[in-house]
Amino acid sequence: MLASAFATIAVAAALAAIPRAAAAQTPAASQPAADAPRNEPKRGHVDVAGAAIHYQLHGDLGSGKRPLLVLHGSFMSGDAMMPLIAPFTASRPVIAIDARGQGRSSGVESELSYERMADDAAAVLAELGVKKADVLGYSMGGTLAIALAVRHPDKTGKQVILSGTSRLDGWYPEVLTVIGKLTPEAFAGSPIESEYKRLSPSPKKFGAMIEKVKALDARPFGWSDEDVRRIPGKTMVIVGDADGVTLDHAIALFKLRGGGDVGAATQGFLTAPPRARLAILPATSHIGIMGEAATIAAMVTPFLDDKAPPPPSF
Template identity: 35%
Template sequence: MSTEWTAQSSGTGEYAEVNGINLYYETHGTGRPMILLHGGLGSGEMFGPILPTFAENHQVIAVDLQGHGRTADIDRPLDIRLMADDIAALVDHLGLDRPDVVGYSLGGGIALHTAAKYPGKVRRLVATSAHVRRDAIPAEMLAQQGQVNAAAAEFMKDTPMYELYQRVAPRPEDFGRLLDKIGAAMAQDFDYSEEVRGLQVPTLIAAADADMAPPSHYVDVFKLLDGGLRDGGWMGEGRPKGGHALAILPGLTHYNIHDSPLWAATVLAFLDAQP
């Protein structure tokens, strides 16, 4: 089947049975494979405006994560570590040879854990707008996250997230269940600094200059990767040893970076750079 994302780009949609979940994904373009992971309450369609740019020279595999988009929920928590296992299983299912993994927000955390746990399955990693400590975001944002539950569904009926879910989800009535699970996941404390420090694949940490967490947090994440600790040198000899990079993109927020042409260009510049 085909699903229209934008006037310029359509993808072929299929399901893969992995880890007990019927995972939906769409394939766009040809070339070196790139797995693309969306943010919470969204789906692969979030990337519609920039998919043609990514798909021009890459085989883009846009996944609908557990309980999102066209992938029905299963009886387990929304845990990014478990969803990382899903992505690793999808890599095996599709027979991909070390694809690049690009994720935004929730998808950025999943991408990070996929690369951390399965370094042999990932060529390069892009983690965008994905803070690695719960306390990195302001207290007022944590308070808002604490209000995410099924009771909020009634107040979200005019939002793009609700409209998308009602249009494509296998069980549209599960939107409240998804809110409950996302709220429970966001309520858990976390610190993934050690996972970041142990990354073995070249990694781009990207964020908006007005993201959910401040730019200083993403600088701290870059420091965990040996970045920003010394002068880079005339020949780049002082850059991080693992080929890591940092991008703080101007004029963007957490809520529009994922379909920004500037973000797409930055991601491609990193993925297509010579090792």
């Protein structure tokens, strides 16, 4: 029991701490020079169904380039996603949202659902005048990216599903058991608790936030295979080989989105950008994947740019 409690605290602390470490590991080319002023994002809130949903905008939405919407994982915030935001800001506008009741967003009293959060994200895009955005979501945010694509296909371009699922049973049951046993006390003194209290408009409601997020994954959710197939944009699925998301689910999601093309397999090489891409990172856990920002950006950028794989040089 004590070992289990210790592991839970360690995981919770790592979830908030690793993004900072990952930022330090980002290649110098994607970071500002030491003596250059940091470009602070534009911040704002959009009132949606009783909550003020916070967003941060990096770059110029008038650039003509399709923006990238970044969606964070459970107990996190848009700020915690900076390692995955920073590599993309030089090539496109980036919008990050704090999910309802988390980060700087209000609404911790609301019941959370992926459908509600997808509508929140769509409302932010509408308020910013964004007709369509590519979406990168991690963990809870990966599932939210799927929900957004199903409910608002006209607003969603390409999707990057980073350690996320389209159904609750895409997670190992043991992972869901650990999440179900989390308590606010397990986070005492952790970066997750301190960041919530620093950012939240309701800093005294940390316990309520934990319980709301736990409840999100305590009841079945998911979209049918047909719903997932109908999503119009292209999809990239990325997981670690030691992820909380099962490899079977990641591969099934990849196939539902158009992966596993037998014609391309028999041809031996790709002549056009594929509809779906799959990456399984070696020796990488669900939390550890946040330390692979540089690797992820290197794979995701050509996907977002819809570049064909380079031809073989022989």
